[in-house]
Amino acid sequence: MSQTPAARARGDAGSAAGTRAGLSSTARGGVGTSPPRPDGALKAAGEFAFSSDMWMEDMLWGMTLRSPHPHALIRAIDTAEALAVPGVHAVLTHEDVPGEKRYGLETRDQPVLAFGKVRYKGEPVAVVAADHPETARRALARVRVDYEVLEPIADARRAAFDPDCPLVHEEGVPAHPEYNQRGNIVRHQPVRTGAFAEGADAADLRARAAAVVRGEYRVGMQDQAFLGPESGLAVPAPDGGVDLYIATQWLHVDQSQIAPCLGLEQERVRMTLAGVGGAFGAREDLSMQIHACMLALRTGRPVKFVYNREESFFGHVHRHPAAMRFEHGADADGRLLYATLEIVLDGGAYASTTAAVVGVASSLGVGPYEIPHVSVDAYGVYTTNPPCGAMRGFGAVQACFGYESQMDRLAAKLGMHPVELRRRNALAQGSRVATGQRIDMPLPMAEMLERVRAMPMPARRGELADPADPRTLPGGLANTSRGERVVRGVGYGVGLKNLCFSESFDDYSTARVRLEAIGGEPAALVHTAAAEVGQGLVTLQGQIAHTELGVERVTVHPADTSVGSAGSSSASRQSYVTGGAVKAACEAVRERVFALVRERGLVAPDHPAGDLALEGGKVVSAARGVLAPLAEVLGTGAVEETRVFRHRPTRALDPTTGQGDSHVQFGMCVHRAVVDVDVELGLVKVVALDAVQDVGRAMHPRQLLGQIQGGSAQGLGLALMEEVQVADGVIRNPSFTDYLIPTILDTPPMRIEVLEHADPHAPYGLRGAGEPPTLSSTPAIVAAVRDATGRPLTRAPVRPEDIAGVGD
Amino acid sequence: MEFLSPSTWEEALAAKSGRPEAVPITGGTDVMVELNFDRRRPGALLDLSRLPEPAQWRAEGGHLRLGAAVTYTAIVEHLAGHAPALAQAARSVASPQIRNRGSVGGNLGSASPAGDCHPPLVAAGAEVELASVRGVRRVPAREFYLGPGSSVREADELISAVLVPAPAGPQQFSKIGTRNAMVIAVASFCLVLDAGARTVGTGIGSAGPRPLRSPEAEAFLAAEFDWEGGAEPSEAAARHFGALVAAAAEPIDDVRGTAAYRRHALAVMARRAWVWCAADYRKGAR
Numbered sequence A: 001m002s003q004t005p006a007a008r009a010r011g012d013a014g015s016a017a018g019t020r021a022g023l024s025s026t027a028r029g030g031v032g033t034s035p036p037r038p039d040g041a042l043k044a045a046g047e048f049a050f051s052s053d054m055w056m057e058d059m060l061w062g063m064t065l066r067s068p069h070p071h072a073l074i075r076a077i078d079t080a081e082a083l084a085v086p087g088v089h090a091v092l093t094h095e096d097v098p099g100e101k102r103y104g105l106e107t108r109d110q111p112v113l114a115f116g117k118v119r120y121k122g123e124p125v126a127v128v129a130a131d132h133p134e135t136a137r138r139a140l141a142r143v144r145v146d147y148e149v150l151e152p153i154a155d156a157r158r159a160a161f162d163p164d165c166p167l168v169h170e171e172g173v174p175a176h177p178e179y180n181q182r183g184n185i186v187r188h189q190p191v192r193t194g195a196f197a198e199g200a201d202a203a204d205l206r207a208r209a210a211a212v213v214r215g216e217y218r219v220g221m222q223d224q225a226f227l228g229p230e231s232g233l234a235v236p237a238p239d240g241g242v243d244l245y246i247a248t249q250w251l252h253v254d255q256s257q258i259a260p261c262l263g264l265e266q267e268r269v270r271m272t273l274a275g276v277g278g279a280f281g282a283r284e285d286l287s288m289q290i291h292a293c294m295l296a297l298r299t300g301r302p303v304k305f306v307y308n309r310e311e312s313f314f315g316h317v318h319r320h321p322a323a324m325r326f327e328h329g330a331d332a333d334g335r336l337l338y339a340t341l342e343i344v345l346d347g348g349a350y351a352s353t354t355a356a357v358v359g360v361a362s363s364l365g366v367g368p369y370e371i372p373h374v375s376v377d378a379y380g381v382y383t384t385n386p387p388c389g390a391m392r393g394f395g396a397v398q399a400c401f402g403y404e405s406q407m408d409r410l411a412a413k414l415g416m417h418p419v420e421l422r423r424r425n426a427l428a429q430g431s432r433v434a435t436g437q438r439i440d441m442p443l444p445m446a447e448m449l450e451r452v453r454a455m456p457m458p459a460r461r462g463e464l465a466d467p468a469d470p471r472t473l474p475g476g477l478a479n480t481s482r483g484e485r486v487v488r489g490v491g492y493g494v495g496l497k498n499l500c501f502s503e504s505f506d507d508y509s510t511a512r513v514r515l516e517a518i519g520g521e522p523a524a525l526v527h528t529a530a531a532e533v534g535q536g537l538v539t540l541q542g543q544i545a546h547t548e549l550g551v552e553r554v555t556v557h558p559a560d561t562s563v564g565s566a567g568s569s570s571a572s573r574q575s576y577v578t579g580g581a582v583k584a585a586c587e588a589v590r591e592r593v594f595a596l597v598r599e600r601g602l603v604a605p606d607h608p609a610g611d612l613a614l615e616g617g618k619v620v621s622a623a624r625g626v627l628a629p630l631a632e633v634l635g636t637g638a639v640e641e642t643r644v645f646r647h648r649p650t651r652a653l654d655p656t657t658g659q660g661d662s663h664v665q666f667g668m669c670v671h672r673a674v675v676d677v678d679v680e681l682g683l684v685k686v687v688a689l690d691a692v693q694d695v696g697r698a699m700h701p702r703q704l705l706g707q708i709q710g711g712s713a714q715g716l717g718l719a720l721m722e723e724v725q726v727a728d729g730v731i732r733n734p735s736f737t738d739y740l741i742p743t744i745l746d747t748p749p750m751r752i753e754v755l756e757h758a759d760p761h762a763p764y765g766l767r768g769a770g771e772p773p774t775l776s777s778t779p780a781i782v783a784a785v786r787d788a789t790g791r792p793l794t795r796a797p798v799r800p801e802d803i804a805g806v807g808d
Numbered sequence B: 001m002e003f004l005s006p007s008t009w010e011e012a013l014a015a016k017s018g019r020p021e022a023v024p025i026t027g028g029t030d031v032m033v034e035l036n037f038d039r040r041r042p043g044a045l046l047d048l049s050r051l052p053e054p055a056q057w058r059a060e061g062g063h064l065r066l067g068a069a070v071t072y073t074a075i076v077e078h079l080a081g082h083a084p085a086l087a088q089a090a091r092s093v094a095s096p097q098i099r100n101r102g103s104v105g106g107n108l109g110s111a112s113p114a115g116d117c118h119p120p121l122v123a124a125g126a127e128v129e130l131a132s133v134r135g136v137r138r139v140p141a142r143e144f145y146l147g148p149g150s151s152v153r154e155a156d157e158l159i160s161a162v163l164v165p166a167p168a169g170p171q172q173f174s175k176i177g178t179r180n181a182m183v184i185a186v187a188s189f190c191l192v193l194d195a196g197a198r199t200v201g202t203g204i205g206s207a208g209p210r211p212l213r214s215p216e217a218e219a220f221l222a223a224e225f226d227w228e229g230g231a232e233p234s235e236a237a238a239r240h241f242g243a244l245v246a247a248a249a250e251p252i253d254d255v256r257g258t259a260a261y262r263r264h265a266l267a268v269m270a271r272r273a274w275v276w277c278a279a280d281y282r283k284g285a286r
């Protein structure tokens, strides 16, 4: 037995996981109800144990030395002076990496610790373990790294298209001849349909269109801004392996990257989920995992890492900034004829999920519109900027800002209402998206648009109880306006998002469910490796067991790697895939209980299975009523089943035509934003942000609203303030002082209508719900600001100077 | 790091004199951020947060004497009538938690060009009281700041109080931020009218290496303002006033905004401030 860490949070008893994250308590309601979440009260009271709260008696503190340059050769690293600092237990560089020197989610191109070259400012170069964080910090200051500074490769378009641009990664590196054959382009995915598939060019189609709109749009680099920074605790084990307690989104994919770098078999890297303080994609890639394990194995002591906020900006990937050139043509009635799109996504120094982001941006680049002739070219590019990867909306967010901006332009050109133009071109069940994939589930887009348009409008300024109340005005309590030059605007946005992993990925989840009688009551234990990142998955797993097994007492086991992979808490997939796995395991358990019922002679051996059910802790026959209490049937035995659930397979996109059934499921949210803009100062108050979303089935209505509100607010942030500003490869605002996220005064009341048109392919008919609102809220808000100002506003976030027209 | 905890103000002055490099800490809302992010590693902290004197305020000969440790929350709750523009500025600072700890003295100690107290203190013609074992001196706020993070305070001196003249006319403070709360100023502006002396004070924040004023704009408005009736300014006059304020700024492009936007925003805020002051004047705030 190795030791397990205790959490320091108040009221903590210390569970097997070390973080009494309060996640293992009982679910009190079934699917479709809103039982309270087990972590809710603890989080509200500040008592929830996050990964950063873990602590062990004899632990050391790990800390990372990062590159001060975006692009430089490393000529030498000297750690002697750092090692001499009293209290320092280890100083490790790339030479100390026991196994593979690189890791990565899709492409193993990222060094555990830099060697030869650094490719972004903030890249880890050395790690230290010391008995105190202050000691570790002092040691870091004494590591001498001899750099030869190179010119940063900061412009994604140049990196992609200028043959003279230096390469970020040499061809064939890392040790795979197939890598980096396209120079700095990680992936180029074209899509060609209609005349474009036959080689037509835009000029041919332009000639046939009554209205043509063109635009160049930019989306800035957004940060996930989770509140719990990267942290974890690695504990060396007697078997030469390591136990890692970590806040992550996918335990098993971490494990599969960590073990080879440590030179260990996968089984000897055991992982347990620690309390996760938000994720939004930023925890898909590794941060300090391998570093902590290396230091723990080297020192024989537990090693804890906690990044601070500034380091966190360098410790995780961000949303890809996008530069987009869109052209759309339509007939005089507003029916779309063609679209040509060029989307350049800056992936930064390492591939991360860039290829998959390109897959989404290309396949969903034209959005939820029927367009006969489509030509898309989406590029994901290496630069020496901070690496970019997964963030809520994943490639669809950037494209959505582009195509929705174009729809508004086109509507204006044709003199049509923006909703009417969208309705006329709306996808529906049976339509095909640009990849040729047929939508074989309900997609009531036209109805959703009508509904959001019909929602009551917020009160006009003049109708407010106190129109001079500064909290109702742009600028808020900073007293910049009493209503002068404040203009209201309204805008709409629609987004189409793929849900679950796409493009032939083997996307599955595993669940183990155990049913037994405890104290005369039937109790279920649900065990998966699925990461609760705040979305409420633990509650949902309990609800499913409650519904499927008819028991009140459901315990959800802490997530760890002693059960099979659950896949990632991303792509809005966990309710679908892990929910599906829990459902399947429950069904298997149920079948075994029914077998027991037959064995015990409670029903005839040939009794039809469809007649039996588990309800309210009893075995019930539809024909004969209650047969027996479940606890009695179970006796002293336990029934345990493990099931793997897969959604239906998907296909890769054709590399030249972009055709293929690449997606599992489509999600959609529609927004209407109402804003008050101080058109002179360029300040915005979002007055209302109303939404309609089809979720197939509202599994937990209250948590669902939280997802829609949160996603909408995150989209608001991207519309108006959130941007990691990068100049020449350097992040200029790595702090919450200058990376602004919306406060409660920036976030308006939201009317939300939830539709439940079941997806026949999905468990319970559900549709992933976390991402779609993040797509549509940004363009809706920017459209509303355009409506108020009449300015083109082609970049998100919109800045005050853009709105006020200063520097035009 | 040593932690010096004087129990009286005199002890604090003696401690500062003995250890001039010791860093005073009042609310800690700047100091602790610097320590946490390793931007500063002082050999000693001098804790002023437990002393009674700096937390007090009182009216004193036509002034409000505001102890250096008086918090933003206290100013908002108790002093809006005594220092209206400062109270408006205090209301715009940070979040309730920070306002409960952050102080005017700390804002002056940090002397950030973006500090929200500075434009009201400059515009109102406040004085900063500096104390040391050598004695006490008063420096006009207009002369206190030298550049980002630097002031005329000597190493052995502590800020004991600020003296804000009692209001003698309308005052307005406005601040631009990219979100509607909890934001460091992109630019800020304060206008203080003295109806008795028929003078005008201006304060410009976050648009130069230190808080600024515009003597030209002040002179122009003192001449143009309708001291009899508080008439609304003409569009042209208001624009001219705004342009003079903008011209006095020395802004740069940075992560929070561009120099051009800052100038533009100052001109707009100045114009509006005149209009609002005139309206208040008509309502009797003379």
Ligand SMILES: Cc1cc2nc3c(=O)[nH]c(=O)nc-3n(C[C@H](O)[C@H](O)[C@H](O)COP(=O)(O)OP(=O)(O)OC[C@H]3O[C@@H](n4cnc5c(N)ncnc54)[C@H](O)[C@@H]3O)c2cc1C
Residues within 6 Å of the ligand: B023, B024, B025, B026, B027, B028, B029, B030, B031, B032, B033, B048, B068, B092, B093, B094, B095, B098, B101, B102, B103, B104, B105, B106, B107, B108, B109, B110, B114, B115, B116, B117, B157, B158, B159, B160, B182, B183, B184, B185
């Ligand atoms: C989240 C957050 C938001 C913020 N938002 C704003 C904002 O909107 N506007 C704004 O202006 N500021 C803001 N600040 C900065 C800070 O809150 C203010 O500057 C505040 O006034 C500092 O006061 P304090 O008492 O906390 O100072 P401290 O942190 O205690 O001290 C600040 C500096 O002053 C020195 N000092 C303190 N007292 C004295 C004294 N009596 N004599 C001499 N030197 C002294 C200290 O040594 C230090 O250098 C923010 C800070 C945070 C953390």
